[in-house]
Each structure stands twice: as structure tokens, then as C-alpha cells.
Amino acid sequence: MPAAKRLRRDDLPGLAGTDTDVLPVHRRACSRRRLVRGESLCTVGDSFRTLHVVSSGALKGFVMSHNGAVQVTGFQIAGDIVGLDGIGTGLHQSGTVALVDAEVFVLPFALCERWSQASPYGQHLLMRTLAQESIRIQRHMLALGTMRADQRMALFLLDFSQRYERLGLSRSSFVLGMPRQDIGSYLGLTLETVSRLLSRLQREGMLQVQGRSIDLLDFPALWRLSGALNPRRCMVLDPIVDAMGHLAVTPH
Amino acid sequence: MPAAKRLRRDDLPGLAGTDTDVLPVHRRACSRRRLVRGESLCTVGDSFRTLHVVSSGALKGFVMSHNGAVQVTGFQIAGDIVGLDGIGTGLHQSGTVALVDAEVFVLPFALCERWSQASPYGQHLLMRTLAQESIRIQRHMLALGTMRADQRMALFLLDFSQRYERLGLSRSSFVLGMPRQDIGSYLGLTLETVSRLLSRLQREGMLQVQGRSIDLLDFPALWRLSGALNPRRCMVLDPIVDAMGHLAVTPH
DNA sequence: CGTCGGGTTGAACCTAGTCAAAGATAGTGG
DNA sequence: CCACTATCTTTGACTAGGTTCAACCCGACG
Numbered sequence: 001m002p003a004a005k006r007l008r009r010d011d012l013p014g015l016a017g018t019d020t021d022v023l024p025v026h027r028r029a030c031s032r033r034r035l036v037r038g039e040s041l042c043t044v045g046d047s048f049r050t051l052h053v054v055s056s057g058a059l060k061g062f063v064m065s066h067n068g069a070v071q072v073t074g075f076q077i078a079g080d081i082v083g084l085d086g087i088g089t090g091l092h093q094s095g096t097v098a099l100v101d102a103e104v105f106v107l108p109f110a111l112c113e114r115w116s117q118a119s120p121y122g123q124h125l126l127m128r129t130l131a132q133e134s135i136r137i138q139r140h141m142l143a144l145g146t147m148r149a150d151q152r153m154a155l156f157l158l159d160f161s162q163r164y165e166r167l168g169l170s171r172s173s174f175v176l177g178m179p180r181q182d183i184g185s186y187l188g189l190t191l192e193t194v195s196r197l198l199s200r201l202q203r204e205g206m207l208q209v210q211g212r213s214i215d216l217l218d219f220p221a222l223w224r225l226s227g228a229l230n231p232r233r234c235m236v237l238d239p240i241v242d243a244m245g246h247l248a249v250t251p252h
Numbered sequence: 253m254p255a256a257k258r259l260r261r262d263d264l265p266g267l268a269g270t271d272t273d274v275l276p277v278h279r280r281a282c283s284r285r286r287l288v289r290g291e292s293l294c295t296v297g298d299s300f301r302t303l304h305v306v307s308s309g310a311l312k313g314f315v316m317s318h319n320g321a322v323q324v325t326g327f328q329i330a331g332d333i334v335g336l337d338g339i340g341t342g343l344h345q346s347g348t349v350a351l352v353d354a355e356v357f358v359l360p361f362a363l364c365e366r367w368s369q370a371s372p373y374g375q376h377l378l379m380r381t382l383a384q385e386s387i388r389i390q391r392h393m394l395a396l397g398t399m400r401a402d403q404r405m406a407l408f409l410l411d412f413s414q415r416y417e418r419l420g421l422s423r424s425s426f427v428l429g430m431p432r433q434d435i436g437s438y439l440g441l442t443l444e445t446v447s448r449l450l451s452r453l454q455r456e457g458m459l460q461v462q463g464r465s466i467d468l469l470d471f472p473a474l475w476r477l478s479g480a481l482n483p484r485r486c487m488v489l490d491p492i493v494d495a496m497g498h499l500a501v502t503p504h
Numbered sequence: 505c506g507t508c509g510g511g512t513t514g515a516a517c518c519t520a521g522t523c524a525a526a527g528a529t530a531g532t533g534g
Numbered sequence: 535c536c537a538c539t540a541t542c543t544t545t546g547a548c549t550a551g552g553t554t555c556a557a558c559c560c561g562a563c564g
Contacts, residue, residue, distance in 0.1 A: 063394050067479040071394040085390070088383030094390065117375060123368065130382040131340030137389045138337070138346065142315050142323040144396040145440035149552070179510060188397035190553060195512055211511075211561095227319040401520065431542060442521060447544055463529080463543080 031106045035059075035098035041082060043095040048086025050108050054078050057102020058177035061085075062185070063094045072186040073137065075099070075160075075178060078167055083109075084133050099177040144188045147227065152187045153197045154226035157207070161216055172216045283358045287311075287350035293334060295347045300338025302360050306330050309354020310429035313337075314437070315346045324438040325389070327351070327412075327430060330419055336385050351429040396440045399479065404439045405449045406478035409459070413468055424468045431464075 032055060035041060041052060044064060059076040073094055076082050082104065086092040115122040143152050165171035176183070180191040187194070198209045206222055208215035216222065284307060287293060293304060296316060311328040325346055328334050334356065337345040367374040395404050417423035428435070432443040439446070450461045458474055460467040468474065 063390050065394055065398065065479055069394065069398040069479070071397045073390055073393060084383060085387055086383075088380050088387055093387045113372075113375070117369065117372065120365075120369065123365070123375070127379065127382060128340050130379060130386065131336060131338075134382070134386045134389060135337055135340055135345045137386060137393060138315050138325055141325060141389060141393050141396060142317055142321065144393060145323045145437070146317065146321040180512095181510085185397070191511085192513085192554085193552060196552095199512070227317055227321070432544095433542085443543080444522085444545085445520060448520090451544075 033104050033106055035102045035104065037098055037100050040095060040097040041104065042086075042092045044092055046086075046092040048083065048090050048092055048109065050083065050106050051112060052082040052096075052104040052106060054080050054082065055103040055105055058099045059096050059102060059104075060099055060178060060182055060186075061094050061096045070185060071188075072182050074140075075182075075186070077163060081129060081133075084130055087130065099182070149187070149189050149193055150197055150200070151226055152189070153194070153201070154206075154222045155228070156183065156187060157214065157216060158219075158222055158226055158228070160214075172219075174214055176212045176214060178212075285356050285358055287354045287356065289350055289352050292347060292349040293356065294338075294344045296344055298338075298344040300335065300342050300344055300361065302335065302358050303364060304334040304348075304356040304358060306332050306334065307355040307357055310351045311348050311354060311356075312351055312430060312434055312438075313346050313348045322437060323440075324434050326392075327434075327438070329415060333381060333385075336382055339382065351434070401439070401441050401445055402449055402452070403478055404441070405446070405453070406458075406474045407480070408435065408439060409466065409468060410471075410474055410478055410480070412466075424471075426466055428464045428466060 033041075033052070035057070041059065054076050056078055059080075059082060061073045061076065061082065062070050063073055064070050076096070082096050083092065085094045087109070112122075112126060116126045117123070143155055147155070160174065160176070161171045164174050180194045183189075184191045184194045189197075198207075201207050202209050204221075206216070206218045206225070208217060285293075285304070287309070293311065306328050308330055311332075311334060313325045313328065313334065314322050315325055316322050328348070334348050335344065339361070364374075364378060368378045369375070395407055399407070412426065412428070413423045416426045432446045435441075436443045436446045441449075450459075453459050454461050456473075458468070458470045458477070460469060
């Protein structure tokens with residue numbers, strides 16, 4: 001696997017260059033946007049114009065049913081892409097709000113489309129990103145449909161652990177940015193069950209929990225509980241933003 | 253909404269034409285493949301080379317967890333696209349098998365990619381299809397995460413009803429091609445619960461069930477149960493294959 | 505200091521799962 | 535054509551995992 005080419009934001013080449021295999025983002029186009037805790041990036045029904053890449057902080061995505069039920073569909077941290085759901089219809093099908101103060105890159109979708117047309121690599125990357133999102137949701141569907149509450153919780157914690165590790169942070173010690181209610185919604189559980197489960201796992205020595213601070217103590221036990229045989233998950237993509245919020249692409 | 257341009261398979265234009273806004277499928281490239289009941293179209297881990305469009309019959313898609321648990325992710329009938337999950341990694345992340353004897357069009361993905369590059373419409377259609385798939389799964393996730401068993405069942409039946417109707421078939425009277433076990437897996441329930449629910453809904457007069465034959469009798473009640481306020485679901489895409497298995501595209 | 509959002513814990517309840525048995529259906533081979 | 539078998543389906547009795555309702559605690563913030 002080739003090493004990722006890391007680009008500081010201020011070093012990004014403009015569109016004028018002949019190298020179309022690089023994300024066509026220059027200083028002006030790739031603006032940033034700051035969000036305060038609770039601010040919403042987009043809501044259901046908004047017209048879709050831009051993708052966002054999380055630079056720092058944490059967001060949650062959610063869908064709503066006609067009768068008002070809310071389901072959290074995922075949590076986005078640095079490097080994650082937000083807004084893909086709008087591509088299909090031109091309208092956002094899910095909402096996204098900041099769990100804590102956050103910052104995102106703004107990628108006008110028209111730019112992505114042009115890039116995608118100019119460069120086979122760009123096209124591939126965009127489609128790959130979309131397809132990866134489907135697979136992520138499918139895996140979560142598997143969890144919701146077949147696993148018990150404690151297994152889902154273990155999976156959730158290990159998933160976060162792995163994502164933080166990929167950003168160069170601790171895989172065993174981290175802070176969950178969201179309240180129990182949101183974790184519950186994501187896992188198809190009530191907030192009380194989430195609280196009870198965390199207490200139980202702590203009692204059983206698998207982790208230490210203090211409010212939103214988590215310390216994972218016994219990875220093998222968590223793997224066993226989650227039903228994963230091997231620690232490494234299958235086939236993860238390189239993040240396109242590192243922990244510092246710098247864009248990075250891996251040509252070819 | 254413009255009427256769909258329907259193309260009999262034998263009338264399909266070759267690639268030589270200048271109109272790139274038409275699916276670039278000629279007789280040779282668009283082969284068909286017959287599947288007998290139980291035959292698998294692709295399995296997890298297969299390398300991804302082709303998309304398939306269902307022409308007739310019915311298939312199920314499923315994912316497996318490391319420990320062997322299986323979750324049915326969806327059912328595909330005429331007009332549905334199979335195999336999108338392979339785009340992300342080049343390997344199929346989910347398996348697909350025929351529930352009954354079926355026939356599919358074979359679309360070499362390289363062809364789709366070339367088309368997508370030659371035509372903005374093609375690119376848009378491909379991405380839209382991918383994004384629509386995400387949204388479909390997200391909606392199902394909402395069902396798995398927030399709804400009770402009977403609500404999920406009602407939603408499932410109404411979804412099938414609507415899909416059959418779009419193919420020009422009866423919306424109230426149809427045959428489910430799959431066993432209770434598969435319905436259960438799809439809905440995150442056991443086969444016994446599925447059976448009990450169908451019996452109960454029949455007792456309550458909402459439908460008539462005889463093995464796999466379903467007659468929906470009281471749509472308003474089913475809508476109410478499923479939590480949907482309005483019968484029409486939001487924003488459905490035109491099918492690209494009609495009930496006769498003929499390809500159809502809607503330029504612009 | 506009081507209020508408010510979030511978190512923990514307990515007890516009662518209920519939905520859906522599990523286990524078990526028997527009835528239907530379709531496919532197969534004599 | 536019919537008997538035999540395998541698969542699918544229905545139904546019942548019992549159980550368990552999670553929800554609901556409620557009380558209480560904690561820390562932040564006006």
C-alpha cells in the first residue's frame with residue numbers, strides 16, 4: 001500500500017494544475033465552517049449542494065420517520081464525510097448536528113462532480129466512498145437485526161476505539177461526545193439500557209466508565225462479546241483527513 | 253415527469269451511436285443469466301466485476317457476521333440492481349441467491365464506468381443509484397432500531413405492495429417468494445414471530461394469508477400500523493427495467 | 505442556591521425469543 | 535400414481551432480555 005500523500009491545507013494546488021488526480025480544492029473553494037455544539041449542519045429536506053468533511057469535533061447523523069421517531073445513523077469524527085445521502089435525490093434525507101463544537105471542510109458537490117469527470121481516480125474515489133457508506137450501514141443493520149444489546153455495545157465501543165486509533169489517538173482511552181440517549185438511538189436501545197450495560201461491563205472489568213470518558217481495559221473480552229473473531233476489521237479505507245484536519249489523498 | 257423511453261432488449265442501440273445518454277448496452281454485452289431456485293449469484297468475498305439487473309424472479313441479499321449470523325439485507329425483484337456493494341472494495345461484501353428461478357441482465361461494471369465517464373447523465377445515474385441504496389438501507393435501519401415487530405411487518409408488506417404496483421402488478425394481491433425465515437431475518441425477527449404476526453393481522457382483518465400468497469385487505473389500517481401518514485412514499489426513482497424484463501432509461 | 509440536562513439504579517411489565525410438537529406442502533423416487 | 539421425505543408453517547407454553555415508569559444523584563450554570 002503506497003503511503004498517503006498528505007497535503008497541508010495551505011499547500012493545496014489550485015485547479016489550474018494539470019494533475020487531475022489530486023483533490024481539486026484550493027484555498028478559496030475549500031472554506032471551513034465552524035459549528036457550535038448543537039448547531040445543525042443540514043436538516044432533512046434541505047437541498048443538497050455541498051459535501052462536508054469533518055476536520056475536528058464530532059457530529060451525529062439521523063433519520064426521522066413520518067411519525068417522528070428518530071434513529072441516529074452514525075457518528076462522524078475527523079476525516080468522515082457528511083452529506084452523501086443527498087446525492088440520490090438532491091435533497092438531504094438525513095439530518096446532521098454537531099455533538100460538540102466542530103469544524104468541517106466545505107466541498108461544493110459541483111466541484112466534486114467535475115473532478116470526478118476529469119479524473120478516473122476521482123470518479124473511483126467518489127463511488128468508492130458512496131459504496132463504503134452502504135456497507136457501513138449494512139454492517140450496522142446486521143448488528144441491529146441479529147445481536148443482543150451487550151454485543152452491540154461492545155461493537156460500538158470497539159468501532160470507536162478503532163476509529164480513534166486510525167486518527168493517531170489512543171485506542172483504549174477516549175471521550176464519547178454524545179449523551180446516552182444518542183448511543184441508545186444508534187444501537188436501537190433505550191438510554192437506561194445503555195447506562196446499565198456500561199455499568200455492567202465495568203463491573204465485569206472490561207472497561208472503566210466515568211460519565212463520557214471510557215477506558216477499555218480488556219480488549220479480548222470485548223472482542224469475544226462482540227462476536228468478532230479477529231481484532232482488525234476487514235478492509236478499511238485510508239482516511240482522507242488526518243487528526244490535524246489536513247486533507248490527504250492517495251493517488252492510484 | 254417525462255414518460256420513460258422503453259427499449260425492447262432486441263432494439264437496443266449499440267455503442268456506435270452518438271447519443272451517450274442511453275445505457276450503452278448492445279446485444280452482445282448485455283447477456284442474460286438464468287438462475288435456478290437456490291442458486292447464488294455472488295457470495296461474500298467474490299471479486300466484483302459485474303452488476304446485475306433483475307429481469308424476472310426474485311433474489312435475496314444478505315450479509316454475514318464473523319460468527320456466522322446472517323442478516324437478509326433486502327429482496328430484489330424485476331428492475332432492482334444487484335451487486336452495488338462490490339464497488340467500494342472490489343470484493344462483494346454481501347451475497348445474493350435466487351429465491352425462485354430467476355433471470356438477470358449482466359452489466360459488466362467496466363462498461364458502466366466507461367459510460368459514466370462519457371456521459372454526465374450516466375455518471376449521475378450511477379451515483380444516484382448508489383446513494384438511493386444507502387437511503388433504502390437507512391430507512392430499514394430506522395425500522396429495525398425504532399419500530400415494533402408488527403409495525404415492521406406492515407411496512408414490509410406495504411413496501412412489497414408498492415414495488416409490485418410499480419411493475420404494473422396488483423398492489424393488493426401477490427406472492428412472497430421467500431420463506432418465513434428470510435422475512436424474519438430481514439425484519440430482525442424469528443420465523444415464529446413472523447408467522448404469528450401474519451396470523452394476527454389476518455385475524456384482525458387487515459389481510460388474508462395462505463402460505464406465501466398475500467391479499468392486503470385494509471390499506472388504511474396497515475398504513476396506520478406502519479406509522480406512515482401518507483400512502484405514497486417519498487421520492488421513488490423510475491425503475492430501469494419493467495415487469496416484462498425490458499430495459500428502460502429516462503434521459504434528462 | 506435553585507434549576508435543568510444528563511446519568512444511574514430499581515421494580516414491574518411486556519414483547520419477542522426459545523423450545524417443542526404437530527400440520528401442511530412440495531419434491532422425489534419407486 | 536402414491537408413499538416417503540425434507541422443508542416450511544403454525545401454534546402453544548414458557549422464559550428472558552429490554553422497556554417503562556419512577557426516584558434519586560450529580561455537576562454546570564444562571
